[in-house]
Amino acid sequence: MVKKKAVMIGAGLANLAAAVYLIQEGHWNGDAITFYSLDDHGSNDGSTTSEAADDYWSQQHPLENTRGYLARGGRMLNYRTYVDLMDLLERIPSATESGLTAAQDTYEFDAAHPTFDKARLMEGGKGIIAAGHLGLNNTDRLLLTKLIMMPDEDEEKLDNISIAEYFKHSPHIFQTNFWYMWETTFAFRLQSSAQELRRYMHQMIYEFTQIEHLVGVNRTRYNQFESIMLPLINYLKEQGCHFVLNRRVTEFKFKPTTMQDEITVTKISMTNTETNETEEIEIDDQTAVIFTNGSITDSATLGDYDTPATENPDYGAAASLWKQISEQFYNLGKPDKFFADRSASEWVSFTLTTKNHLLLDEITRITTQVPGNALNSFLSTEPITPLGQKDVNMSIVVHHQPHFTTQKPNETVIWGYFLYPRRRGEFVQKPYIEMTGKEMAQELIGQLA
Numbered sequence: 493m494v495k496k497k498a499v500m501i502g503a504g505l506a507n508l509a510a511a512v513y514l515i516q517e518g519h520w521n522g523d524a525i526t527f528y529s530l531d532d533h534g535s536n537d538g539s540t541t542s543e544a545a546d547d548y549w550s551q552q553h554p555l556e557n558t559r560g561y562l563a564r565g566g567r568m569l570n571y572r573t574y575v576d577l578m579d580l581l582e583r584i585p586s587a588t589e590s591g592l593t594a595a596q597d598t599y600e601f602d603a604a605h606p607t608f609d610k611a612r613l614m615e616g617g618k619g620i621i622a623a624g625h626l627g628l629n630n631t632d633r634l635l636l637t638k639l640i641m642m643p644d645e646d647e648e649k650l651d652n653i654s655i656a657e658y659f660k661h662s663p664h665i666f667q668t669n670f671w672y673m674w675e676t677t678f679a680f681r682l683q684s685s686a687q688e689l690r691r692y693m694h695q696m697i698y699e700f701t702q703i704e705h706l707v708g709v710n711r712t713r714y715n716q717f718e719s720i721m722l723p724l725i726n727y728l729k730e731q732g733c734h735f736v737l738n739r740r741v742t743e744f745k746f747k748p749t750t751m752q753d754e755i756t757v758t759k760i761s762m763t764n765t766e767t768n769e770t771e772e773i774e775i776d777d778q779t780a781v782i783f784t785n786g787s788i789t790d791s792a793t794l795g796d797y798d799t800p801a802t803e804n805p806d807y808g809a810a811a812s813l814w815k816q817i818s819e820q821f822y823n824l825g826k827p828d829k830f831f832a833d834r835s836a837s838e839w840v841s842f843t844l845t846t847k848n849h850l851l852l853d854e855i856t857r858i859t860t861q862v863p864g865n866a867l868n869s870f871l872s873t874e875p876i877t878p879l880g881q882k883d884v885n886m887s888i889v890v891h892h893q894p895h896f897t898t899q900k901p902n903e904t905v906i907w908g909y910f911l912y913p914r915r916r917g918e919f920v921q922k923p924y925i926e927m928t929g930k931e932m933a934q935e936l937i938g939q940l941a
């Protein structure tokens with residue numbers, strides 16, 4: 493049956509993109525597309541903290557301090573790899589720059605503010621490290637080359653193999669500038685999959701020769717919500733698409749099939765997160781249901797200046813829906829692989845809003861570069877890994893300012909993260925995941941000093 497309507501579960505970048513192509517390439521009416529979603533930003537968010545406080549998971553853990561901004565990511569684009577994203581953004585007008593497409597907006601901004609990171613790695617007592625010396629030995633090189641050259645048909649040999657296991661005969665690699673930059677540029681941990689590392693190596697192969705300056709990194713003018721998501725949302729609303737927010741889809745009902753070989757959704761159940769009521773929708777034969785089956789931020793919780801983020805061990809909205817579906821069909825993947833082991837995937841990030849530019853100016857002085865150029869990662873001065881090695885403690889992205897259209901001239905917004913949230917701070921003696929915003933700021937200042 494040819495589909496003429498679509499129900500999108502989630503309004504993240506993937507589903508918004510699907511809607512644009514259905515309209516522009518499939519010649520659908522926007523009116524035929526309805527989004528049911530908890531929010532309209534997904535992982536590509538960026539807003540005032542007070543707006544984020546209304547999000548579903550934040551409602552369970554109210555914030556006392558809702559001043560400042562939330563930028564849950566220091567997103568990096570890469571034109572040579574992000575061909576599809578730039579094609580998508582070329583099709584829609586910018587939300588902030590009149591007369592430009594969203595792609596032209598980014599091209600124009602990025603050309604005027606090219607990335608050339610001069611302080612990619614820093615270490616207490618040493619300052620900026622010469623990261624261009626990658627530090628790989630021959631065994632590291634051999635293993636990396638084997639990984640990259642592995643034919644696609646052999647990739648399943650890497651099933652269930654973590655990065656730590658893959659490099660078990662050369663743990664030296666984890667103490668090289670190459671690894672410090674790779675793990676923090678792409679958020680890889682030792683528990684992450686070697687398969688995923690192989691795929692990223694293919695995708696980002698261009699960055700090998702320039703990783704210490706990140707010159708291949710392209711950035712949007714503002715945060716990803718205003719520079720990527722908002723243009724898409726504005727365009728889709730103009731086309732007549734329907735956005736039904738504050739809905740958590742909890743269950744799909746399927747047409748019964750004896751062989752489990754046909755996956756046809758007949759009904760969707762959801763919770764209205766404002767009223768807590770259950771709502772149901774019948775799905776007819778002409779309607780396609782499109783679902784993004786994993787989201788890394790939909791169960792994220794927020795802390796504030798004086799309160800650590802509450803830990804939420806629940807399966808996220810996307811993960812639990814995927815689980816509900818995969819229990820009925822043998823061929824829909826294994827969500828537990830991605831979500832059951834929290835320690836393998838958890839991480840902590842923070843957004844720091846200041847009321848003056850003192851910290852920004854100091855970072856500019858210490859890193860010898862203007863805001864907007866860098867991903868600065870701070871190396872530990874002592875061994876901190878279970879292998880007895882040094883590693884990166886924390887990273888920051890100092891965006892070009894302003895990072896939000898509503899940011900006041902006296903305000904600075906900085907984003908940072910801890911790749912291993914259970915490790916302890918060097919200046920605040922507790923695990924990062926237990927720190928308040930104030931303690932994270934103290935840890936950052938300690939690293940900079």
Ligand SMILES: Cc1cc2nc3c(=O)[nH]c(=O)nc-3n(C[C@H](O)[C@H](O)[C@H](O)COP(=O)(O)OP(=O)(O)OC[C@H]3O[C@@H](n4cnc5c(N)ncnc54)[C@H](O)[C@@H]3O)c2cc1C
Binds near residue numbers: 502507532741789
């Ligand atoms: C900190 C961070 C940094 C990143 N950095 C980069 C980067 O530098 N470059 C890059 O390319 N990518 C980066 N990413 C990844 C990128 O943001 C994601 O790959 C992308 O946003 C995924 O889009 P998506 O639409 O698939 O999912 P999401 O953006 O996660 O959107 C899913 C949407 O569905 C909603 N939803 C989920 N389940 C349900 C449900 N059951 N019912 C209703 N709604 C539901 C969610 O609320 C959300 O709105 C980063 C991600 C993070 C978190």
